[in-house]
Amino acid sequence: MDYSMKSLKLFSLLFLLTACGSGTPEYDATGTFEATDVIVSAEASGKILGLDVEEGTLLKAGQEVGIIDTVQLYLKKLQLEASVKSVEGQRPDILKQVAATKEQIVQAQRERDRAANLLRVGAANRKQWEDAESLLEVLRKQLAAQNSTLQNSDRSLTWQSSSVGIQVAQIEDQLRKCHIVSPLTGTVLAKYAEAGELAAPGTPLFKVADMEQIYLRAYITSEQLSEVKLGQKVTVYADYGKEVRKEYPGVVTWISDSSEFTPKTILTKDERANLVYAVKVAVKNDGMLKIGMYGGCNFN
Numbered sequence: 001m002d003y004s005m006k007s008l009k010l011f012s013l014l015f016l017l018t019a020c021g022s023g024t025p026e027y028d029a030t031g032t033f034e035a036t037d038v039i040v041s042a043e044a045s046g047k048i049l050g051l052d053v054e055e056g057t058l059l060k061a062g063q064e065v066g067i068i069d070t071v072q073l074y075l076k077k078l079q080l081e082a083s084v085k086s087v088e089g090q091r092p093d094i095l096k097q098v099a100a101t102k103e104q105i106v107q108a109q110r111e112r113d114r115a116a117n118l119l120r121v122g123a124a125n126r127k128q129w130e131d132a133e134s135l136l137e138v139l140r141k142q143l144a145a146q147n148s149t150l151q152n153s154d155r156s157l158t159w160q161s162s163s164v165g166i167q168v169a170q171i172e173d174q175l176r177k178c179h180i181v182s183p184l185t186g187t188v189l190a191k192y193a194e195a196g197e198l199a200a201p202g203t204p205l206f207k208v209a210d211m212e213q214i215y216l217r218a219y220i221t222s223e224q225l226s227e228v229k230l231g232q233k234v235t236v237y238a239d240y241g242k243e244v245r246k247e248y249p250g251v252v253t254w255i256s257d258s259s260e261f262t263p264k265t266i267l268t269k270d271e272r273a274n275l276v277y278a279v280k281v282a283v284k285n286d287g288m289l290k291i292g293m294y295g296g297c298n299f300n
Contacts, residue, residue, distance in 0.1 A: 027296030
């Protein structure tokens with residue numbers, strides 16, 4: 001047996017003896033405390049103009065903590081907005097452009113009616129009426145052609161404007177992604193970048209963890225599975241050293257559906273068990289619990 005294994009067994013023995021000697025009940029399961037953490041990465045390319053976070057900083061969900069250079073994107077947005085105005089300026093005023101043709105049709109109808117009245121009393125010949133009718137028909141076809149052309153032009157400009165509008169929305173989305181925000185309420189655990197550095201999409205900036213809701217990841221044997229269920233209230237113990245121990249209420253939020261080999265640093269109720277099941281117990285942190293601390297829990 002090597003030195004590390006001897007040390008681990010000695011630590012395990014002392015851990016159990018200390019728990020019993022202090023009056024704390026023997027733990028049904030032990031493990032370590034962990035928290036939900038997120039590595040916040042850059043979503044845009046450019047120079048980091050500011051990153052106002054340090055390890056230990058408390059952040060709120062949605063809080064802006066930094067920004068990446070937005071000059072080029074903003075100029076691109078201005079260019080696209082100018083294109084939208086240019087497209088809208090080309091949109092035809094259909095009513096005004098067909099007004100002249102409509103007036104000609106009104107005049108042609110009057111001439112046709114006049115020729116018809118003269119023909120009826122014998123003051124004009126049939127050719128005069130036919131010429132007036134033919135002119136009226138030509139003007140009507142001309143109006144239909146104008147309407148069709150102008151509507152097609154208007155429709156094309158609408159599509160063009162819509163396309164540019166989509167590009168503007170894309171730029172606005174990229175501009176929003178230049179603003180670095182915290183995705184959750186928590187504490188900054190690590191900072192990976194500084195102001196002045198160049199960032200690319202996916203570049204890690206900092207890690208933040210929700211330290212208010214912390215979890216004890218413990219391990220139980222197959223014999224203990226019948227004692228544990230989701231939503232079950234349990235008692236969690238945290239060992240702060242020097243026989244200082246604190247008790248917390250906890251709730252089982254997750255039970256693994258598959259077994260795994262016992263982690264080397266974990267003590268189980270049945271030391272002979274090789275396969276165990278992981279469980280997560282949610283604990284409200286009073287500020288004393290830290291990630292990586294050892295703890296235990298009782299299910300009864």
